[in-house]
Amino acid sequence: MNHRLLRSRALMATMFVAILAVSACGSSDSGDSSRSPKQSTILDADQAKAEVNEVLGAIPAVSGETTRGIEGRVITIGGTGSATRGGQDTLPGLDVGAKARIERANREGGVNGYTFNYVGFEDDHATPNESLQAVQSLVKSDKVFALVPYAALAGSSSDYLLKEKVPSFGWLTQDFCTWDKNPYMFSTTGQTNCANPLPGKAVGVTGPLQSYIDETGKKPADVKLAVYGANDPSSKAGLNGLAAAGEALGMDVVYAQTDLPSAVEPQLSDYTPIAQKLVSSGANLIVGTTVVPTTLAVLGALKGLGYQGDSFAGIPIEALLQSPQTAAIVDGVYAGVGATGGIPLLAPEEFNQVQDDLDAIGSDAPAEGIGTVTGYWAADLFLQALAAVDGPVTAEKVTNVLNDGSFQYTGIEGVTCSNTYPVGRVLPSLCAGLLKYDAAGKTLDALTEYKALGGYAIVDAK
Structure with a gap:
């Protein structure tokens, strides 16, 4: 992959918060740091479709005979x-x-x-x-x-x-x-x-977290999930979706806060206090819904504190392995692909x-x-x-x-993911893939295929 493309991927990832974390969407309400597992049901596509229709109603047929073009x-x-x-x-x-x-x-x-x-x-x-x-x-x-x-x-x-x-x-x-x-x-x-695809609801996709469980062999009940986000609607939506997905899988969501500045606000000079809060929560899996610079700052602060648990760094960006500084930060960190399609590393x-x-x-x-x-x-x-x-x-x-x-x-197997419509206008597809950064080898190692996995978690928003 050429460096121009790598820079483009890094820029694109910085711009679009929604795909930095695992694919998720939800209410624009911010999360809190004391969520307890709800044991909510994981819905398949048909069940999620029924939920969407119940909240939004059917789309009336349109009439006319437009043949422009x-x-x-x-x-x-x-x-x-x-x-x-x-x-x-x-x-x-x-x-x-x-x-x-x-x-x-x-x-x-x-x-x-x-x-x-x-x-x-x-x-x-x-x-x-x-x-x-x-x-x-x-x-x-x-x-x-x-x-x-x-x-x-x-x-x-x-x-x-x-x-x-x-x-x-x-x-x-x-x-x-x-x-x-x-x-x-x-x-x-x-x-x-x-920010708010289903009014009053938080919506999560469980596939990316499920791929982590499957790959590591961990029991969901043993995973203490911390999700950090920024003070903007997209980041809050991602945070609520991730928390809902984690709870649906049976994880203990020990931290869920959007207390970081948004991409358009002045950034923190020191991310250690945020990292300390994450570590103090007892989390052994930390995921962010922030732009790339903020994610790297938090991951760097976590490593500085000696955090030994697992982390996600959003979508895979091979360019991060080209710099010794960023490579050290992401080494051993997971990355996921989801709603935006597969990548050749996985297929x-x-x-x-x-x-x-x-x-x-x-x-x-x-x-x-x-x-x-x-x-x-x-x-x-x-x-x-x-x-x-x-x-x-x-x-x-x-x-x-x-x-x-x-x-x-x-x-298209490995490239795009199946979905039903019109629910696909609201809910992302259920495909996911998992990778892991290896700084020594300067590689992103594919751990799974890009395939349909998991389901939807739709819960009342806080």
Whole structure:
């Protein structure tokens, strides 16, 4: 993996709190430090679907015959999102992942009698004005049928996309933090970046913690879990989700506080007091829902105090092993992947198809780039939904197929993860994978496959 990609992964991880910790979402209420295990039930996908429907209600079918972007048997689509920010890559491969998957569909003869004209991808540079301009340009000038992908860090186009009836596939933007208010938005990661997906509920995904239990052989009752977070909605959501997941597994959640500054607030000059609180809790597993610099600061302080338990450092970032200082901090620390897709370290053979599809369009983008997987997944979801449409395609038919409560997205083994819709608009998929940093070998060691594991923990929020 090249250094440009490594820097991009580090920057991307710093920007998006929701995927730094194990994949989790929940209420925006902050946690407290004296939670006791609730022994809550771990729900499977069908049970979680029922819970979501009970809280949010069904999504009414939409009516109309919107055929913008359809000429005969050819459907025009395009994508937009935050491929770069401040001149630096944020989501490597975001501009080509969808095209690679779409062009393979064309080579295979199309889907449901239709082929595709992929007009390209517009980078919004993570700015609100450029995001809206890109969306409007694709819809009005290029007349796209759908946005594939739509992954705008500063996106605020939900009202416009609703008015124009544009099915949109992707993640990241707050425009996906919706249910029936905009039925055309289809996230590939649920609402992992949303502060309050289920009002009054904390939602956790147990897979990443389950993979830790399975790999270490520890009994859940012997795990004393501490979760630390920052003073912002996404971090609080992640903290509550992790606490709920730990409690559902039978762990003793001994600490759950969001008492660290957010990414936009002045940072602490010394993280030792936080580390002391974590150690004093008696925790033997410590997980954070903070941005990378804060996570590293806490982990460094823990090692300075001689903490001997286990820790998670969020998503795997090989660049951390290139610096002796950061390598020493993350040595022996676990990292997990979840809702945003797999990585070749966990599924090298499965990524060969992604690489072949990139080669076919002449792209040198990394198959393992999180942007590549984002676009590829968005396109695959769109194509599977299109295949389920009966009769001539309209925007309304595609939308209703995904929202009628029975649609099953079949994941690409090792790359993307299966999910049901419309619950997939709220809850992330259940796939997880576990890795561990080895400073001496300068490697991230894959401990498990990227596969479906665990279930959902949905409890009343505190």
